[in-house]
Amino acid sequence: MRHRARTRRTVLTAALAAAVLTVSLTAGCTRHGTADDGRAPQGTTPAPGGQSAAGPVLAVKIDNVAAARPQTGLDAADVVYAEQVEGGLSRLMAVYATRLPGVVGPVRSARESDLELLRQFDRPTLAFSGAQRKLLPLIDEAPLVPETPDRASAAFYRGTDRPAPHNLYLRPAALLPEAPGRAALTTGFRYGPAPAGGTATASRTVRYPMARFTFTWSADRHRWLVSMDGTPARTTAGTRLAAATVVVQYVRVSTSKYHDVLGNYTPFTETVGSGKAEVLRDGRSFEATWARPAATDGTTFTGADGGPVDFADGPVWVVFAKA
Numbered sequence: 001m002r003h004r005a006r007t008r009r010t011v012l013t014a015a016l017a018a019a020v021l022t023v024s025l026t027a028g029c030t031r032h033g034t035a036d037d038g039r040a041p042q043g044t045t046p047a048p049g050g051q052s053a054a055g056p057v058l059a060v061k062i063d064n065v066a067a068a069r070p071q072t073g074l075d076a077a078d079v080v081y082a083e084q085v086e087g088g089l090s091r092l093m094a095v096y097a098t099r100l101p102g103v104v105g106p107v108r109s110a111r112e113s114d115l116e117l118l119r120q121f122d123r124p125t126l127a128f129s130g131a132q133r134k135l136l137p138l139i140d141e142a143p144l145v146p147e148t149p150d151r152a153s154a155a156f157y158r159g160t161d162r163p164a165p166h167n168l169y170l171r172p173a174a175l176l177p178e179a180p181g182r183a184a185l186t187t188g189f190r191y192g193p194a195p196a197g198g199t200a201t202a203s204r205t206v207r208y209p210m211a212r213f214t215f216t217w218s219a220d221r222h223r224w225l226v227s228m229d230g231t232p233a234r235t236t237a238g239t240r241l242a243a244a245t246v247v248v249q250y251v252r253v254s255t256s257k258y259h260d261v262l263g264n265y266t267p268f269t270e271t272v273g274s275g276k277a278e279v280l281r282d283g284r285s286f287e288a289t290w291a292r293p294a295a296t297d298g299t300t301f302t303g304a305d306g307g308p309v310d311f312a313d314g315p316v317w318v319v320f321a322k323a
Helices: 002-019 112-118 133-141
Strands: 058-062 079-084 090-096 125-127 145-147 156-158 168-170 203-208 211-218 223-228 245-259 265-270 273-281 284-292 300-303 316-322
Touching: 058 112, 079 265, 112 133, 112 265, 203 245, 211 316
Parallel strands: 058 125, 079 316, 125 145, 245 316
Antiparallel strands: 058 090, 079 090, 156 168, 203 211, 211 223, 245 265, 245 273, 273 284, 284 300
């Protein structure tokens, strides 16, 4: 296990060293303020073919324990990734390309898995509260733009509605001049009509040791309504979180060398490789396989007939489950 971990870290470090960022990252205190939702109008459509991205995507690490809910600005994300962290809990990474909400949060710390996941984007901006000290050199070497309260103090603030550490918020406009557009979402996802077949599905639950996600189909909204730990998920403005497409992606999860202050080791979620997946859209479930040959590639999904599985237009939630 230790040999595999050392090998993975060596490969990751070598691959990232080509774009070294000399940034000092630590978690710190920020100024206080009051959170607002700042939502943009709902609805996004794929960019026309050939349209260029105006810049990098914004990825934000989002707190997801009960004390951090409801979150702010999560409904504006184009893609939400859910992964297991220490103690069997969950954390989210929200990716913004087509619109930037006024405020996002609560913002929490980065993980080693984030570096591999974000390699699919072109120098993305990663907003997070800080990271485990031994992980900071890898973040410094990664081909991304790391933004923390110490680096961009004007972009972050502490809300007064809940105690720390669940009250750190980000103003995305302070980091990006504008939303880069759909072309910046180099995830490999395809959007189009639903494939043939599939199984009618009313709801789907994915469980971690100490967390669970449930997606319930709403024919009225034509969306999968999100619940977390048995409770309907809403934003601070009261908007019910919903996805047009949900992906349950089965991945290898190993133990990294990093751990929290209680000694709980961080799971490493491997998003490069291949495996089984389940794609939920239009009230149906489709069996699929996923493939991401290299870290710089997006992830493709193939159906049982050998053809690509297209996603429905709108927000995508990807839940990483242990294979």
